[in-house]
Amino acid sequence: MNKVLIIAEHDGSRLNPATNKCVRCAHDLGESDITVVVFAAEPAAIAAEAAKIDRVQTVLTVAHSAHAPLLSANVAPQVAAMASPYTHIFGPSTTFGKDLMPRVAALLDAAQVSDIMAVESARCFKRPIYAGNAIVTVEVEPGAPVIATVRTASFEAAATTESSAAIESISPEVTLPQHTRFVSMSAARSDRPDLQTANRVVSGGRALGSAENFQILYSLADKLGAAVGASRAAVDAGYAANDMQVGQTGKIIAPELYLAFGISGAIQHLTGIKDARTIVAINKDAEAPIFEVADYGLVGDLFQIVPELETLLSAN
Amino acid sequence: MKRILVPIKRVVDYNVRIRVKPDGTGVVTDGVKMSINPFDEIALEEALRIKEQGHAEEVVAVTIGGNDCQQQLRTALAMGADRALHVLCDEVIEPLVAAKILLKLIEKEAPILAILGKQAIDDDCNQTGQMLAALWDRPQATFASKVEIAGESVRVTREVDAGLETLEIDLPAVITTDLRLNEPRYVKLPDIMKAKKKPLDVIDPVSLGVTVTQRIKATHYAPPAARSKGVMVKDTAELVTALRSKGLV
Numbered sequence: 001m002n003k004v005l006i007i008a009e010h011d012g013s014r015l016n017p018a019t020n021k022c023v024r025c026a027h028d029l030g031e032s033d034i035t036v037v038v039f040a041a042e043p044a045a046i047a048a049e050a051a052k053i054d055r056v057q058t059v060l061t062v063a064h065s066a067h068a069p070l071l072s073a074n075v076a077p078q079v080a081a082m083a084s085p086y087t088h089i090f091g092p093s094t095t096f097g098k099d100l101m102p103r104v105a106a107l108l109d110a111a112q113v114s115d116i117m118a119v120e121s122a123r124c125f126k127r128p129i130y131a132g133n134a135i136v137t138v139e140v141e142p143g144a145p146v147i148a149t150v151r152t153a154s155f156e157a158a159a160t161t162e163s164s165a166a167i168e169s170i171s172p173e174v175t176l177p178q179h180t181r182f183v184s185m186s187a188a189r190s191d192r193p194d195l196q197t198a199n200r201v202v203s204g205g206r207a208l209g210s211a212e213n214f215q216i217l218y219s220l221a222d223k224l225g226a227a228v229g230a231s232r233a234a235v236d237a238g239y240a241a242n243d244m245q246v247g248q249t250g251k252i253i254a255p256e257l258y259l260a261f262g263i264s265g266a267i268q269h270l271t272g273i274k275d276a277r278t279i280v281a282i283n284k285d286a287e288a289p290i291f292e293v294a295d296y297g298l299v300g301d302l303f304q305i306v307p308e309l310e311t312l313l314s315a316n
Numbered sequence: 317m318k319r320i321l322v323p324i325k326r327v328v329d330y331n332v333r334i335r336v337k338p339d340g341t342g343v344v345t346d347g348v349k350m351s352i353n354p355f356d357e358i359a360l361e362e363a364l365r366i367k368e369q370g371h372a373e374e375v376v377a378v379t380i381g382g383n384d385c386q387q388q389l390r391t392a393l394a395m396g397a398d399r400a401l402h403v404l405c406d407e408v409i410e411p412l413v414a415a416k417i418l419l420k421l422i423e424k425e426a427p428i429l430a431i432l433g434k435q436a437i438d439d440d441c442n443q444t445g446q447m448l449a450a451l452w453d454r455p456q457a458t459f460a461s462k463v464e465i466a467g468e469s470v471r472v473t474r475e476v477d478a479g480l481e482t483l484e485i486d487l488p489a490v491i492t493t494d495l496r497l498n499e500p501r502y503v504k505l506p507d508i509m510k511a512k513k514k515p516l517d518v519i520d521p522v523s524l525g526v527t528v529t530q531r532i533k534a535t536h537y538a539p540p541a542a543r544s545k546g547v548m549v550k551d552t553a554e555l556v557t558a559l560r561s562k563g564l565v
Contacts, residue, residue, distance in 0.1 A: 073456065102443035103446045106448075109412075111410055111412050112441070115440065128440065130343060131440065137537075138532050180456075182483060185480070187479030232495075241479075298551070305552050312556040313565060
């Protein structure tokens with residue numbers, strides 16, 4: 001039987017849904033004993049959330065003031081110290097997991113599978129390469145632990161249950177390094193849903209023309225309860241913040257509805273949205289590549305269409 | 317000497333349209349334009365700027381791979397690297413092996429920084445920098461969008477999912493670069509001529525005591541599942557009707 005350890009991602013108080021997706025990926029491994037570990041200054045509430053995820057048997061908590069916020073330099077040696085019983089160690093393919101998991105793998109002298117998008121067997125996985133332009137099937141050598149990141153856009157979140165897994169507190173015997181210090185975090189906080197996990201996303205490209213013009217998308221997004229994203233071109237032009245970038249070098253997302261305004265559809269952008277359930281493209285260029293992947297396409301001027309959409313959506 | 321090590325990887329150029337071989341054994345690389353991995357080019361640019369600001373005295377570019385990789389090392393030298401190291405090796409190099417080789421070079425070169433691209437645009441692993449930091453037992457600051465050297469430490473702003481995080485890490489350290497850290501300089505013709513005279517040492521990985529093993533085997537390559545082309549609607553009203561009928565709005 002597989003013994004799977006999943007490193008919980010959280011913001012200090014709430015569990016990040018990326019963790020549920022790692023659990024869902026672990027379900028596909030076959031018969032498995034799944035443990036989630038929460039490193040935090042105050043892990044209780046986060047652990048209680050993790051304990052409700054379907055098929056999680058155990059939640060381990062490691063309470064330490066050094067884990068607010070989480071730093072890979074502190075977390076990695078602790079994960080390595082507790083790794084020996086596990087056949088698989090998973091983290092999400094978010095900036096948190098991407099930063100942490102290779103540091104864990106190297107400490108265990110193990111290779112890592114990045115961005116699992118499908119599980120073929122307990123040691124065999126599919127993952128995207130070349131910005132998603134090819135999918136490779138990889139097999140991890142026998143005997144070694146499988147250290148991996150899970151591409152969150154490829155998996156549904158595991159269900160939550162009424163029953164709760166056992167929660168145990170542990171303290172791995174590790175001297176934490178002093179060489180890495182947190183200074184600050186600047187987040188463009190908003191009341192809108194988180195781009196990575198939103199069901200609906202409204203996104204704009206270079207055609208918006210300015211940061212001021214981007215406001216019309218915020219207004220539409222608020223009507224829809226949607227998050228707002230942007231193409232790399234729009235971010236590079238300064239119309240939108242870096243953390244709004246959707247695409248290969250930004251966020252890979254899988255919303256139910258993706259509305260792309262004035263985005264031409266460079267391959268790097270399409271990589272970030274190809275798991276969206278429904279893609280709607282609005283562009284004045286009828287030849288824009290985005291129309292090749294859109295479920296619904298509309299050729300026209302976004303500055304006319306966005307207000308029209310808002311009005312029509314307000315009516316009943 | 318205050319030295320910065322910049323590992324670079326030869327990859328299929330950013331602009332090449334990737335095609336999977338019909339027999340599923342890999343992607344087509346014959347006759348395809350090859351370049352320095354764009355994130356590594358940003359890493360080299362950052363190292364050169366740190367040197368120009370007087371915080372370092374020497375920038376050493378290093379690559380691991382076959383003979384053809386020397387083209388990319390020459391480009392790195394033309395950009396401004398002072399010398400280059402070529403670990404000559406024709407096998408598949410996994411990130412963990414690359415990190416072990418780089419660690420051996422670090423033990424010889426004793427740099428204050430190793431700056432790497434956050435990922436290579438071929439295998440998209442995003443592992444080598446973090447693995448190197450772990451093996452070296454030094455701090456890491458990944459996905460950097462701003463780097464400021466301050467004495468014995470460095471302040472790095474990182475592009476993370478929630479926004480921008482700033483860390484302070486002690487030197488020596490590993491930094492991996494994100495896209496917006498800088499814009500790499502263009503190489504001028506006289507620099508290409510000068511680069512030909514700069515030192516480029518070839519190193520046998522066996523002499524470093526690193527065994528090249530492959531722990532993850534690629535068994536099959538396939539093109540991604542294509543999305544089917546949808547329908548074009550004529551106006552906003554038709555679009556809203558369509559989305560409503562699907563329960564999407």
